[in-house]
Amino acid sequence: MPSDSVAAFRAAEYGEHPVLHLDSASYGLFPRRTVAALHDLxxxxxxxxxxxxxxxxxxxxxxxxxxxxxxxxxxxxxxxxxxxxxxxxxxxxxxxxxxxxxxxxxxxxxxxxxxxxxxxxxxxxxxxxxxxxxxxxxxxxxxxxxxxxxxxxxxxxxxxxxxxxxxxxxxxxxxxxxxxxxxxxxxxxxxxxxxxxxxxxxxxxxxxxxxxxxxxxxxxxxxxxxxxxxxxxxxxxxxxxxxxxxxxxxxxxxxxxxxxxxxxxxxxxxxxxxxxxxxxxxxxxxxEVGLDSVRDHLRGLHAVVQEWAAGRDEVRVIGVADPERRGGILSLALPDPEGARLALEARDIAVAVRDGLLRISPHVHVTEEEMVRTVEALDDAVRR
The missing domain is CATH 3.40.640.10 (Type I PLP-dependent aspartate aminotransferase-like (Major domain))
Structure with a gap:
């Protein structure tokens, strides 16, 4: 479960997005306060x-x-x-x-x-x-x-x-x-x-x-x-x-x-x-959210993908098991990373491919339910 501060920030600063953005390692989504300040200036x-x-x-x-x-x-x-x-x-x-x-x-x-x-x-x-x-x-x-x-x-x-x-x-x-x-x-x-x-x-x-x-x-x-x-x-x-x-x-x-x-x-x-x-x-x-709360929230989101990947012989999580040695990025080695990216894109989920790895990088605006939807889409893509 997200911390109260993450949930409150998401409710105050983010609405519904037509695309589930899991590519914060490329660029992040503005909070509402940022959009308002830019517009006002x-x-x-x-x-x-x-x-x-x-x-x-x-x-x-x-x-x-x-x-x-x-x-x-x-x-x-x-x-x-x-x-x-x-x-x-x-x-x-x-x-x-x-x-x-x-x-x-x-x-x-x-x-x-x-x-x-x-x-x-x-x-x-x-x-x-x-x-x-x-x-x-x-x-x-x-x-x-x-x-x-x-x-x-x-x-x-x-x-x-x-x-x-x-x-x-x-x-x-x-x-x-x-x-x-x-x-x-x-x-x-x-x-x-x-x-x-x-x-x-x-x-x-x-x-x-x-x-x-x-x-x-x-x-x-x-x-x-x-x-x-x-x-x-x-x-x-x-x-x-x-x-x-x-x-x-x-x-x-x-x-x-x-x-x-x-x-x-x-x-x-x-x-x-x-x-x-x-x-x-x-x-x-x-x-205001607190960087420790952000870190813990991202670990929870990663855990959804890690649990799914653990049950797939053809999918491997890159890196080490220790969560202290991971940033906000979770990368997967799988048979066809670009095909998986396109399959997710077709379901309005944005990720990236870097150096032959499928890179997933959610942030505070993403919920665990949305990560479950992501692994369901990944599962379909890998089964093709």
Whole structure:
């Protein structure tokens, strides 16, 4: 049974949808409060006149505070960025500030957390890809690599996009601390489904888009860079709003490149205010529900599918049995994943196929009854 907070949030924020959306790992559905806030800002803009720079700044400040609450950091250390890739580039900048060395990633990582590092190879860096073990990240090999001399950074996803496997960030972070290795985390498939304490986990740069489990607009996201690293990173975009006096909208003060002393120094100039207002509202809603309640609800939804899969020889759940090592994604290996996806689509159930796996990613708007309907449809698809 869902917790009272999940049930109340679903009743208040979601109505009936023509399609059962089980693809939050691609994008999440807006709560009603988010839709209302986006609509209200658009209406205010279209009335003409001035919304007011102070009002717009308040929207962005609200988004920074909401983001900070997710990862247990100070809002001044949050940078609003349009996607995970931009945030990963802050990690690239931090690593590039030091001497060349090795950057370690796992095989199977999403390209957004590999390609930016590969661009450093032209500057003398080496990207080492650690092979998977039994189809999952080899965490022991990653920990050993973080302790090696010459390894400058370890970059991982908190939750893998294809399997839903949740790595043990604390153990990796501890290895990085001991080895003097920078630890960069792509959190896009984790945040919104579980708790992360970025500082306690030993993370040096955290990056995420917000359009998935954070139920936010495309083009919204954030990065966290702790104050100890701030001065070491050259902002990837030189923004007129990232310097002292930039918000005065004037050329009279001259053109001094005096960066702000907080996370705004990394923000890429004019931001999509409506996107970040939406992000703030959605994150606030999830925090009201409670991330522990969200996690428990998703485990209950997963259990419906896991129980069905256990009775089918031709279906296998990917990952490990321990629910603590799974994010919001449940992936299945089955004979014809694309055929199964199309069969579900024909019954107005949306899932995805990633790396040959059927990926199911429900969220707070989904009920256990709807998951039962999903496995009934899956059963029909597999029997064909």
């Amino acid at each position: 658009a209406e205010r803009r279209n009335r003409g006149g001035s919304i007011g720079d102070v009002d717009l700044d308040r929207c962005l400040d609200r988004a920074r505070r909401a983001a900070a609450s997710l990862v247990a950091v100070d809002p001044s250390e949050i940078s609003l960025v349009p996607n995970t890739t931009y945030g990963i580039h802050l990690g690239v900048g931090l690593v590039a500030a030091g001497p060349p060395g090795v950057i370690v990633v796992s095989e199977g990582e999403f390209p957004a957390n590999v390609l930016p590092w590969m661009a450093l190879e032209s500057r003398g860096f080496e990207v080492r890809i650690v092979p998977l073990r039994d189809g999952l990240p080899d965490e022991e090999a990653l920990r050993r690599a973080a302790l090696e001399s010459g390894v400058r950074a370890l970059a991982v996803s908190a939750v893998q996009f294809n399997s839903g496997y949740r790595v043990e960030l604390g153990a990796l972070g501890e290895a990085c601390r001991r080895g003097g290795t920078l630890f960069v985390v792509d959190a896009i498939q984790a945040l919104g489904t579980l708790r992360l304490d970025a500082e306690a986990l030993g993370i040096d740069v955290l990056a995420t888009g917000a359009q998935k489990w954070l139920l936010s607009p495309w083009g919204s996201g954030f990065a966290w860079v702790p104050a100890r690293h701030r001065e070491r990173i050259v902002p990837p975009v030189v923004s007129w709003l990232a310097v002292e006096g930039g918000s005065a909208f004037s050329a009279a003060a001259g053109y001094a490149l005096d960066y702000l002393g907080d996370g705004r120094r990394f923000e890429p100039a004019t931001l999509g205010t409506q996107d970040y207002l939406g992000m703030a509202l959605s994150i606030e809603g999830l925090m």
